[in-house]
Amino acid sequence: MWARDASAAPIDAAVIDVGSNSVRLVLYRVEGRAVWTFFNEKVLAGLGRDIAQTGALSREGVVAAMAALRRFAALLEAAKPDRVFAAATAAVRDASDGGAFCERVRAETGLDLKVLSGKEEARFAALGVLAGDPGASGLVGDLGGASLELIRLEDGEPGDGVTLPLGPFSFKDARFDPERVRAQAERRLKPHLARLKTPVFHAVGGAWRNLALLAMRMADYPLEIVHQYEMTRREALEAARVIARQSKGSLERIEGISRRRLETLPHAAAILEAVVDVLGVERICLSAYGLREGLLFEAMPAPLRALDPLLEGCAALSAREGTNPALGGALEAWVAPAFSALQQVFDGRDPVLIGAACRLADFGARLHPDHRADLIFSQALRAPIPGMSHPERVFLAAACFARHTAAATVPQPGLVSRLLTHERFSRARALGSAIRLGCDLSGRSPDLLARSRLSIQPQHLILEAEEEAAPILLGEQTTKRAATLAALLERPLVMRPIPAPRESAA
Numbered sequence: 001m002w003a004r005d006a007s008a009a010p011i012d013a014a015v016i017d018v019g020s021n022s023v024r025l026v027l028y029r030v031e032g033r034a035v036w037t038f039f040n041e042k043v044l045a046g047l048g049r050d051i052a053q054t055g056a057l058s059r060e061g062v063v064a065a066m067a068a069l070r071r072f073a074a075l076l077e078a079a080k081p082d083r084v085f086a087a088a089t090a091a092v093r094d095a096s097d098g099g100a101f102c103e104r105v106r107a108e109t110g111l112d113l114k115v116l117s118g119k120e121e122a123r124f125a126a127l128g129v130l131a132g133d134p135g136a137s138g139l140v141g142d143l144g145g146a147s148l149e150l151i152r153l154e155d156g157e158p159g160d161g162v163t164l165p166l167g168p169f170s171f172k173d174a175r176f177d178p179e180r181v182r183a184q185a186e187r188r189l190k191p192h193l194a195r196l197k198t199p200v201f202h203a204v205g206g207a208w209r210n211l212a213l214l215a216m217r218m219a220d221y222p223l224e225i226v227h228q229y230e231m232t233r234r235e236a237l238e239a240a241r242v243i244a245r246q247s248k249g250s251l252e253r254i255e256g257i258s259r260r261r262l263e264t265l266p267h268a269a270a271i272l273e274a275v276v277d278v279l280g281v282e283r284i285c286l287s288a289y290g291l292r293e294g295l296l297f298e299a300m301p302a303p304l305r306a307l308d309p310l311l312e313g314c315a316a317l318s319a320r321e322g323t324n325p326a327l328g329g330a331l332e333a334w335v336a337p338a339f340s341a342l343q344q345v346f347d348g349r350d351p352v353l354i355g356a357a358c359r360l361a362d363f364g365a366r367l368h369p370d371h372r373a374d375l376i377f378s379q380a381l382r383a384p385i386p387g388m389s390h391p392e393r394v395f396l397a398a399a400c401f402a403r404h405t406a407a408a409t410v411p412q413p414g415l416v417s418r419l420l421t422h423e424r425f426s427r428a429r430a431l432g433s434a435i436r437l438g439c440d441l442s443g444r445s446p447d448l449l450a451r452s453r454l455s456i457q458p459q460h461l462i463l464e465a466e467e468e469a470a471p472i473l474l475g476e477q478t479t480k481r482a483a484t485l486a487a488l489l490e491r492p493l494v495m496r497p498i499p500a501p502r503e504s505a506a
Contacts, residue, residue: 012081013299015292016072018105018113020048020091020145020169021264022206023065025072026292027079031319033304033312035131035296036384039075043068048091048146048169057095065101066108073109085295088113089121090146090167118163122149126158127294129202129287132386133228134309138200141275142290143207143268145169150196160195164188168267178244178270185274193278201281204290207268212286214265215239222415225382227288228389236276236284244269289386310352310387314359317383321365323444328359330446335434338454345424346392353392354431357399361435362444364404373404377411394419395428402432403439406484430488437463437481441472448472453498461486462494470497 010031017024027039045064047057076084092098093115102113116124125142134156142149146169151161166185173180189196203212209226216224218239223229231239243251244266251262275281297305319325332355344350364376381397388396394416401410408429410416416425434454441463442449451469455462463482465473472478473495486493 011083012079013083013296014076014079014081014085015295016069016084016086016111016113017292018047018065018069018086018088018092020051020089020147020167021046022145023047023068023072024292025068025075027081028296030296030300031312031316033300033307033309034316034385035293035309036316039079041072046145046169048095048167050169051091051095051146052170052172055095056097057091057101062101066104069105069109069111073111083299085292085299086111086113087124087291087295088115089291090118090144090163091169093117094146118147118149119161121147121291122151122161122163123158124291124294124298125149125204126151126153126161127297128289128291129153129204129294130156130158131293131297132287132289132309133202133285134387136202136285136287138202138285139196139198139279139281140202140204140287141208142204143167143271144205145264148271150192152196152198153202162192162196166271168264171267176266178266181267181270182244182274185271186278189274189278197280199280199282201275201279201284202287203272203284204287205268207264208272209286209288210265211239211243211268211272214243218242222412222418223381223390223393225390225393226286227386229286230390231284231286233276233282233284236281237273240269240273240276242269244273308352308355308387310356310385311359313383313385313387314356314363317385318359318361318363321362323362323365324446326446327361327439327444328355330449331358331361331435331438334438334449334452334454335431338434338456339431341456342427345421345427346395349392353388353395353399356388356396357403357431358435360396360400361403361439363400373401373407374411376404377401381412391419391424395424398425398428399432399435402429403435404432406433426488430485433481433485433488437478437485440481441478456489456491459491460494461489461491462496464496464498467497467500473497 010029013028013030015026021044022042023045024042026037029036029038043064045061047061047065049058049061092101105111105113126140129136129140137153140151140153144167146167148164148166149161152159166188212226212229215231315328335358336351336354339354346353364372367375377397377400380400381393398410438449441452452465482493482495
């Protein structure tokens with residue numbers, strides 16, 4: 001059974017993805033809308049390596065794929081996940097012996113592979129992008145070993161898609177020539193220009209993820225997280241042209257990327273170059289989510305799909321600390337109205353980021369207090385939670401740091417200054433300070449916090465409590481926390497009880 005709502009018990013799900021180049025098993029823990037990967041293994045079998053020459057699956061690829069699938073079946077027998085999804089894509093779909101391969105897989109492993117059509121493959125890739133970034137719009141491109149799937153995102157839903165034979169295994173000449181690959185890609189793309197032209201391109205697939213990692217290193221980019229990493233048109237073209245024209249020896253000297261993946265990397269770079277030029281792309285956004293996450297996302301009930309992955313992911317992380325699950329929502333209700341008086345720094349995203357930071361208020365509660373702020377900064381920065389851009393990641397990490405300390409110097413200050421404007425960093429510090437004040441003021445009691453009110457006025461910061469709860473305003477620590485926030489907001493502090501309403505005379 002799939003969880004019907006966010007409060008239901010977690011389930012375990014498995015996805016087997018038999019692609020043209022890789023065969024992969026991923027095990028997921030699904031906690032409502034939050035999805036965590038806890039096992040991920042792939043084999044670069046190269047099933048589609050010979051398909052352009054022979055029309056059939058690679059013999060060596062079949063041997064490697066069958067060995068991997070027998071192992072994966074044994075792992076699934078031990079793990080016993082609640083749901084198993086098994087899908088095959090372009091190579092098995094197009095090969096003359098694809099049906100026989102599926103029968104062999106079923107006979108030897110018990111796995112029933114669903115062979116996806118090109119349109120289905122494109123649709124699941126688009127759903128995966130939406131699972132990781134609900135606000136995504138533009139064009140999704142999923143480059144595999146044999147094909148390139150392109151599909152529009154329209155009003156939060158996948159639109160029309162097209163499958164083009166532009167994967168490295170779809171070229172009959174095994175000798176790589178970047179100009180020839182680019183020219184063929186341009187010929188294939190141009191008939192679809194009216195449908196596919198877009199300023200924003202969401203790149204999906206292992207080859208493009210590895211290309212992005214190389215682009216990060218070329219640009220000395222400080223946050224090596226692929227998901228929602230963005231490149232401008234110029235940055236993407238520069239990286240693609242360098243990589244597509246590197247010698248094999250030069251590429252092999254690059255650390256962190258397997259030799260098998262390096263074989264297809266120049267091809268992926270040439271295809272990206274053509275896509276950017278022909279389709280008028282101005283911004284490229286990388287997605288670590290794709291077909292596999294799209295399969296999970298489609299299976300979720302609609303109420304779960306509608307939830308925000310950032311908020312749900314932060315709530316799920318905090319829940320593991322065993323703290324009061326109501327605290328995050330109570331803090332949001334206390335902080336958000338006050339901060340709504342300030343000009344937004346993330347163009348409409350501020351409320352979501354405030355809610356996320358409040359849900360992480362007690363994240364790391366069991367860490368040593370002398371090191372908690374630094375550790376929380378690092379964990380929040382790199383948490384495997386989708387639904388936020390890289391600047392938003394840094395903002396959230398800085399807010400979590402300020403929630404635990406008033407220190408002005410954050411870990412990795414160079415990273416912070418590169419990805420956050422001074423205005424955004426100042427707001428993150430103020431947000432973390434307000435969350436710290438709310439926690440300490442109420443002793444982390446949602447009920448007691450609700451009996452107080454924080455207000456940011458043009459000329460003052462006002463902290464009030466109901467008359468009967470006014471003693472919570474007393475104490476050196478409460479005053480110190482409130483004064484810190486007032487200084488960050490550059491406003492005088494006012495602390496006072498809220499007078500009880502008078503009863504009208506009879």
